[in-house]
Amino acid sequence: MQSLIICALILAFISPFMCIGLSATMEAYNVIDFGAKGDGKTDDSQAFLRAWERTCGAEGMTTLLIPPNYEFLLSRLTLKGPCNASRIQIQIGGKIVAPAKNKWVSYYFTWILMSNVNGLIVDGREGLLDGLGFTWWPCKACQRPSVISFNACNDLRVSYLRIVNSPRSHINVNDCVNAIFSAITIHSPANSPNTDGFNVYASKNIWIRDSTIASGDDCIGISGNSSYINVTEIACGPGHGISIGSLGRGNDNTAEQIYVRNCSFTNTTNGARIKTFPNGSGYAREITFEEIKLIKAGNPIIIDQFYNDYSPKDEGVEVSGITFRGFDGTCVRDKAITLNCGPQGCFNITLDEIKIVSHEEGKQVYCSGKNAHGTVTATTPNCSCLSP
Ligand SMILES: *[C@@H]1O[C@H](CO)[C@@H](O)[C@H](O)[C@H]1NC(C)=O
Ligand SMILES: *[C@@H]1O[C@H](CO)[C@@H](O)[C@H](O)[C@H]1NC(C)=O
Ligand SMILES: *[C@@H]1O[C@H](CO)[C@@H](O)[C@H](O)[C@H]1NC(C)=O
Ligand SMILES: *[C@@H]1O[C@H](CO)[C@@H](O)[C@H](O)[C@H]1NC(C)=O
Numbered sequence: 001m002q003s004l005i006i007c008a009l010i011l012a013f014i015s016p017f018m019c020i021g022l023s024a025t026m027e028a029y030n031v032i033d034f035g036a037k038g039d040g041k042t043d044d045s046q047a048f049l050r051a052w053e054r055t056c057g058a059e060g061m062t063t064l065l066i067p068p069n070y071e072f073l074l075s076r077l078t079l080k081g082p083c084n085a086s087r088i089q090i091q092i093g094g095k096i097v098a099p100a101k102n103k104w105v106s107y108y109f110t111w112i113l114m115s116n117v118n119g120l121i122v123d124g125r126e127g128l129l130d131g132l133g134f135t136w137w138p139c140k141a142c143q144r145p146s147v148i149s150f151n152a153c154n155d156l157r158v159s160y161l162r163i164v165n166s167p168r169s170h171i172n173v174n175d176c177v178n179a180i181f182s183a184i185t186i187h188s189p190a191n192s193p194n195t196d197g198f199n200v201y202a203s204k205n206i207w208i209r210d211s212t213i214a215s216g217d218d219c220i221g222i223s224g225n226s227s228y229i230n231v232t233e234i235a236c237g238p239g240h241g242i243s244i245g246s247l248g249r250g251n252d253n254t255a256e257q258i259y260v261r262n263c264s265f266t267n268t269t270n271g272a273r274i275k276t277f278p279n280g281s282g283y284a285r286e287i288t289f290e291e292i293k294l295i296k297a298g299n300p301i302i303i304d305q306f307y308n309d310y311s312p313k314d315e316g317v318e319v320s321g322i323t324f325r326g327f328d329g330t331c332v333r334d335k336a337i338t339l340n341c342g343p344q345g346c347f348n349i350t351l352d353e354i355k356i357v358s359h360e361e362g363k364q365v366y367c368s369g370k371n372a373h374g375t376v377t378a379t380t381p382n383c384s385c386l387s388p
């Protein structure tokens with residue numbers, strides 16, 4: 001009797017692991033088996049595509065395997081769905097490098113594109129994507145590609161991905177619903193142009209967590225009809241901070257239900273930022289930044305309704321329901337808090353438990369604002385410019 005119980009217990013414990021074991025033995029397509037050389041010189045794009053066609057076309061759970069200890073040169077890669085496979089995993093073990101600028105034959109908005117693949121899991125442990133951005137950066141006027149874009153990929157999980165040297169933004173998330181990005185490492189120099197870490201566009205239910213982003217533009221930029229976006233435990237810097245917007249151009253100018261928590265801004269030109277064009281339409285609302293650590297940040301808190309244009313207009317993007325709570329640390333400029341709202345005003349702004357001091361001892365910092373309405377509690381520097 002007792003041995004029967006023990007046996008049942010053992011089975012109860014083991015069977016979930018057996019499921020994991022089974023999924024690990026699911027069909028795997030190794031790019032090497034499809035002719036990839038991985039010598040860092042041969043263009044392996046076609047081999048990757050052949051492996052992808054099999055991965056995507058097979059039934060059930062499949063894996064595209066990009067093995068470690070190789071360097072793959074890819075000219076440009078588009079991995080398209082919809083797929084027959086119910087669940088696809090892409091394991092990036094090796095290093096993947098982009099061609100240098102002079103090897104690109106024409107302009108594409110992205111180097112690697114994943115499009116219309118639902119239930120995709122990307123695991124980049126040991127892997128690295130190198131966009132060779134330093135061959136592009138000197139040409140600021142050039143149309144430069146992003147490293148990787150996820151277009152219309154629902155139920156997406158991306159983890160342990162390391163990306164360096166993007167010619168433009170590192171990761172674009174366009175038109176996706178339900179995605180989690182975790183343990184992502186992004187690195188490009190502070191002076192590299194337009195190298196946003198993440199660009200979230202027209203997406204919903206996105207969680208970006210536990211990641212380190214050093215770049216030459218926004219660590220994370222959220223714009224264009226996005227909602228229910230969580231950003232937690234991000235170490236940002238250098239970079240331009242975490243930005244909502246810019247909103248107001250085009251017809252996809254909404255951002256709402258955005259929650260940024262427990263992030264740090266180190267040596268960034270901005271921290272928590274909302275930027276809108278003065279003459280546009282749309283809204284930014286129900287946005288919270290809280291538990292934010294500042295180390296030599298410029299503009300730690302900033303709402304700017306005059307982005308790239310200083311002429312006041314009566315219309316404009318509605319900014320309301322914005323909370324900044326629990327900011328602590330140092331800033332490099334005198335102006336710690338900027339609430340620069342247009343003539344139409346910003347509403348329901350909450351500032352609470354904020355303590356921002358200058359990184360230079362004894363130097364005063366201040367809060368500046370106009371047309372901003374809301375409440376201030378426990379905030380240093382004082383923000384008497386905020387009216388009810
Ligand atoms: C999906 O399976 C069908 C039937 O086996 C096949 O005709 C089709 O080519 C497959 N799709 C892909 C993307 O491979
Ligand atoms: C975002 O955070 C909120 C509050 O913790 C939670 O209810 C929600 O499910 C989260 N959404 C995503 C997409 O992670
Ligand atoms: C905040 O983030 C740090 C790491 O960045 C982590 O150690 C800590 O547990 C987080 N705190 C909360 C309350 O999530
Ligand atoms: C905004 O996003 C929703 C889905 O989240 C979509 O239905 C709608 O068409 C989008 N609107 C625009 C203008 O892109």
Ligand SMILES: *[C@@H]1O[C@H](CO)[C@@H](O)[C@H](O)[C@H]1NC(C)=O
Nearest residue numbers: 190191238239266267268296
């Ligand atoms: C801050 O960034 C600048 C470049 O933007 C760099 O020169 C400087 O060393 C950085 N300082 C710290 C403390 O990281």
Ligand SMILES: *[C@@H]1O[C@H](CO)[C@@H](O)[C@H](O)[C@H]1NC(C)=O
Nearest residue numbers: 248249250277279280281309
């Ligand atoms: C706003 O002004 C910019 C130039 O300042 C222009 O490109 C854009 O079309 C204008 N948008 C609207 C909605 O009027």
Ligand SMILES: *[C@@H]1O[C@H](CO)[C@@H](O)[C@H](O)[C@H]1NC(C)=O
Nearest residue numbers: 285319320321346347348349
């Ligand atoms: C401000 O918040 C209050 C209470 O939550 C709400 O009734 C009001 O509509 C909000 N106003 C704006 C302009 O968002």
Ligand SMILES: *[C@@H]1O[C@H](CO)[C@@H](O)[C@H](O)[C@H]1NC(C)=O
Nearest residue numbers: 364365366367381382383384
């Ligand atoms: C608020 O700060 C300003 C300077 O930014 C100062 O002139 C004013 O006295 C302060 N008010 C209070 C109540 O501390």
